[in-house]
Amino acid sequence: MSTTTTPWSRKNPFPARLLVNCGLSGIYSANDTRHYELSLADSGLTYEAGDAVGVVESNCLNLVQDILNALHCTGDELVPDANGEPKRLRDALWKDCAITKASPQFLQALVEKAGDSAPFLRELLTPDQKEALEHYLEGLHIVDLLEEHPSARFSAEEFVKLLRKLTPRLYSVASSPKVHPELVHLTVATVRYESKGRLRKGVCSTYLAERVAVGSLVPIFFHVAKGFRLPEDGDTPMIMVGAGTGIAPFRAFMQERIATGAKGGHWLFFGGQLEKEDYLYREEFEKMQADGVLTRLNTAFSRDQEKKIYVQHRMLEHAAELWKWLEEGAHFFVCGDASKMAKDVHAALHSILQTEGGKTAEEASKYLETMEKAKRYKRDVY
Numbered sequence: 001m002s003t004t005t006t007p008w009s010r011k012n013p014f015p016a017r018l019l020v021n022c023g024l025s026g027i028y029s030a031n032d033t034r035h036y037e038l039s040l041a042d043s044g045l046t047y048e049a050g051d052a053v054g055v056v057e058s059n060c061l062n063l064v065q066d067i068l069n070a071l072h073c074t075g076d077e078l079v080p081d082a083n084g085e086p087k088r089l090r091d092a093l094w095k096d097c098a099i100t101k102a103s104p105q106f107l108q109a110l111v112e113k114a115g116d117s118a119p120f121l122r123e124l125l126t127p128d129q130k131e132a133l134e135h136y137l138e139g140l141h142i143v144d145l146l147e148e149h150p151s152a153r154f155s156a157e158e159f160v161k162l163l164r165k166l167t168p169r170l171y172s173v174a175s176s177p178k179v180h181p182e183l184v185h186l187t188v189a190t191v192r193y194e195s196k197g198r199l200r201k202g203v204c205s206t207y208l209a210e211r212v213a214v215g216s217l218v219p220i221f222f223h224v225a226k227g228f229r230l231p232e233d234g235d236t237p238m239i240m241v242g243a244g245t246g247i248a249p250f251r252a253f254m255q256e257r258i259a260t261g262a263k264g265g266h267w268l269f270f271g272g273q274l275e276k277e278d279y280l281y282r283e284e285f286e287k288m289q290a291d292g293v294l295t296r297l298n299t300a301f302s303r304d305q306e307k308k309i310y311v312q313h314r315m316l317e318h319a320a321e322l323w324k325w326l327e328e329g330a331h332f333f334v335c336g337d338a339s340k341m342a343k344d345v346h347a348a349l350h351s352i353l354q355t356e357g358g359k360t361a362e363e364a365s366k367y368l369e370t371m372e373k374a375k376r377y378k379r380d381v382y
């Protein structure tokens with residue numbers, strides 16, 4: 001991948017035209033996971049399967065308005081931007097500032113402004129109340145705090161100075177440039193949830209889902225992921241484990257390996273909640289299997305039965321075969337949730353090395369470390 005020959009970068013993102021926004025989840029799914037296609041035409045940008053796209057998003061204007069109302073501001077007030085140049089408050093809140101979750105610095109300032117009218121908050125900010133403070137802040141956003149504490153009055157400039165910078169979000173590419181040289185595909189779960197009686201929207205996933213019309217421009221840059229690459233040799237077998245949106249890079253990998261005529265085996269484990277609702281890109285993967293390029297496909301739908309079945313359970317069911325693939329030099333990839341799934345998949349792999357490979361716990365850990373060092377065990381987890 002080389003962005004060096006183009007003027008486009010994280011600091012100077014390319015305005016990519018959004019060509020496709022389509023739902024992948026069924027109507028009864030708990031998720032709204034969407035497939036996006038962005039045009040790279042005339043950008044000079046290229047990427048590799050395994051890379052991620054950085055999306056430079058903006059905030060929801062309804063939320064900006066709610067904050068302006070709570071601040072008793074019109075939005076026309078001038079505040080300094082990152083270079084100290086004057087900018088309208090409304091624009092700063094729209095494009096530059098993180099306006100959802102409150103930082104401890106913001107809370108401290110709020111308490112100072114509220115004076116004696118927020119004794120409970122003041123108490124929460126004492127050092128021994130860390131846990132209680134965390135609990136209190138769960139699901140509580142800046143707008144709630146402003147509304148709950150009307151005695152805390154900020155000037156436009158004071159307020160903006162207390163906010164963190166809005167940062168781009170990363171998304172794994174779901175396409176191969178060998179198949180789509182002028183396009184990049186993304187697979188994005190739209191973050192929406194309710195807290196404190198309000199609908200909350202993930203900034204970037206709802207920017208893509210709701211606020212960018214098809215045909216308009218999305219500022220993007222490529223984030224190179226050197227540690228999450230296909231094996232150099234097309235004969236090397238690959239095992240891919242992905243849950244939910246974790247399928248994205250594996251779609252890119254499969255497109256690439258098919259395009260290059262790679263002969264190595266491909267084994268995909270995919271996990272979702274319900275087979276009917278959450279089987280992302282089902283037809284594509286089933287076709288690859290029918291065509292013989294996807295050697296093995298194992299799915300785990302957690303909520304189709306009473307007892308949860310996850311990808312790692314499928315790995316354990318096929319432990320002997322999986323061990324054989326590893327011994328034949330397969331590269332092992334994991335993508336998706338970092339907090340639980342990746343850890344549980346790691347534990348399953350560790351256990352397979354003991355039961356099938358006859359290793360002690362220590363030897364199994366060493367084996368995995370060696371795989372990591374040899375770049376045969378690769379994770380893209382978030």
Ligand SMILES: Cc1cc2nc3c(=O)[nH]c(=O)nc-3n(C[C@H](O)[C@H](O)[C@H](O)COP(=O)(O)OP(=O)(O)OC[C@H]3O[C@@H](n4cnc5c(N)ncnc54)[C@H](O)[C@@H]3O)c2cc1C
Pocket residue numbers: 052100139169170171172173187188189190191192193194195201202203204205206245246248380381382
């Ligand atoms: C390398 C990399 C690759 C990635 N690839 C993908 C990808 O391919 N597809 C994809 O969808 N995402 C991917 N992500 C995640 C993505 O970058 C964003 O983090 C995600 O889309 C959320 O961003 P957002 O701006 O929509 O939400 P934000 O505004 O950042 O809000 C998310 C936050 O909301 C809170 N939250 C979410 N749900 C709830 C809930 N139910 N209750 C209470 N609080 C909640 C949590 O605090 C969470 O951190 C990737 C991340 C990395 C680092």
Ligand SMILES: NC(=O)c1ccc[n+]([C@@H]2O[C@H](COP(=O)([O-])OP(=O)(O)OC[C@H]3O[C@@H](n4cnc5c(N)ncnc54)[C@H](OP(=O)(O)O)[C@@H]3O)[C@@H](O)[C@H]2O)c1
Pocket residue numbers: 030031032033189190191192243244245246271272273274300301302303308310311312336337340341342344345382
């Ligand atoms: N950074 C973020 O905040 C972020 C990023 C991406 C997505 N999301 C949110 O996640 C939701 C959809 O995300 P998604 O498509 O990536 O995945 P998902 O649908 O939440 O999960 C995919 C599958 O993984 C299962 N799973 C849960 N715990 C597991 C574990 N320990 N080991 C293995 N599998 C496990 C799930 O089962 P069960 O659910 O049945 O337990 C489900 O079957 C959206 O609602 C979105 O809001 C948030």
